[in-house]
Amino acid sequence: MKITIIGFGVVGRGLAKVLYKKKDELEKNYGEFRVVAICDRSGAIIDEDGVDLKEAIEVKEKTGKLINHKKAKKVDVLDVIRNVKSDVVVEVTPSNLETGEPAKTYILESFKNKKHVVTANKGPLALYYKELVEEAKKNNVYFRYEATVGGAMPIINLAKENLAGNKILAIRGILNGTTNYILTKMEKEKVDFETALKEAQELGYAEANPSQDVDGLDTAAKIVILANSIMNLNKTIKDVKIKGIRKITPEALFLANKRGYTIKLIGEIKEGYLIVEPMLVPIESPLNVKGTLNVAMFETDLAKEVVVVGRGAGAEETASAILSDLIWIKKRLS
Structure with missing residues (x-):
């Protein structure tokens, strides 16, 4: 499964750390989870063969910006969604409870491009739940959001x-x-x-x-x-x-x-x-x-x-819920 991560703050990095730490165990039990793109506000690292997660985490934590990574480029998030070949977009930008943006646009664009979405972002779901669910159905893609409520707690599922x-x-x-x-x-x-x-x-x-x-x-x-x-x-x-x-x-x-x-x-x-x-x-x-x-x-x-x-919160705890949604999708794509 090829994954694009949008947002590389606490939650995005938490997921990257879990995927890195559990790489062998996940591969053995479910098959490969390969991150092919990571975006933050500064730019993106794109690698079809798989981004080096350890390196990406280190650069972000030391400098605060992905653009300081040797392989990073200044590229628009929507271009990454449209042009990078991935199965799932993990949307973990900060929640905006007033407009739901930019996450709402990123999610809808992912659906349009036939990409499944996993999100931890409350904003778009608290404001546009019906529209988002209908768009996912229309485009025949999965939309999972366990991580939006209660961190590691399996409430929705x-x-x-x-x-x-x-x-x-x-x-x-x-x-x-x-x-x-x-x-x-x-x-x-x-x-x-x-x-x-x-x-x-x-x-x-x-x-x-x-x-x-x-x-x-x-x-x-x-x-x-x-x-x-x-x-x-x-x-x-x-x-x-x-x-x-x-x-x-x-x-x-x-x-x-x-x-x-x-x-x-x-x-x-x-x-x-x-x-x-x-x-x-x-x-x-x-x-x-x-x-x-x-x-x-x-x-x-x-x-x-x-x-x-x-x-109900924390990087690894929220990553736990995102990972369960990724595994759910992976099983259905196998």
Whole structure:
């Protein structure tokens, strides 16, 4: 399988590291996974015989730009999609929750050129899910996006494959590790929101501008993807009622604890409604996970409640979900 990677930030490099590290094991179990092109904003490395992943990672991590690689050229991403012979495009550029660009254009162009797509990018799916899925179908290509929700956690594939035949009545969960870390810190150490946020930023859990996380937008994008892909709703991020965690105080957490509850930022899909807001969660509930962990609970007609817990972010964790989608496609192309 020939792969083009678009975006070589934390997630793109995470995937390259996993493909390099597991090369022999993957080849033995599934056949060859050969990366023939890697693009970032500065340019692209293209090699039909396979890009030297170790070298590409080193150049990017030392210099910040792929163009500094001896084989790199200044070339437009759309030209790479159109002209480089590959089976799958892995789209892992930064998420844009306002326009979904440039990822949306890259994905549609890949479909037009009969290339399967695996993405970790929430933006286009939170805004244009229906259009993207229909275009993939029209062009008879696979479109996989397990990595858009919950990092390493198999949420979408679990619901669609392992719980096939079940009617999923509701989905709720903690889908953002940054907010969970902040609330856990506030609860355990009785510190205020600003202090907990500052520590989350120092540890690299929160961005310099943390609004996507703490104001609930990241969770909202994820529940839109779950609502559309698992429950066949046709929603966008504009349909979600969103409230973040900035107003939560240590006192509110203390009072909740006294009554046998904690407070968590929960994303919920129930009876067609999509909500993201801080909610009271019983202390003994499976939804009460700590630190940066994520959790998703499915309420189903046959299997009743099914819960999956795991790491919702991180380079290797997200690469794990991308790799599972690549293997899924590879099996169908064999």
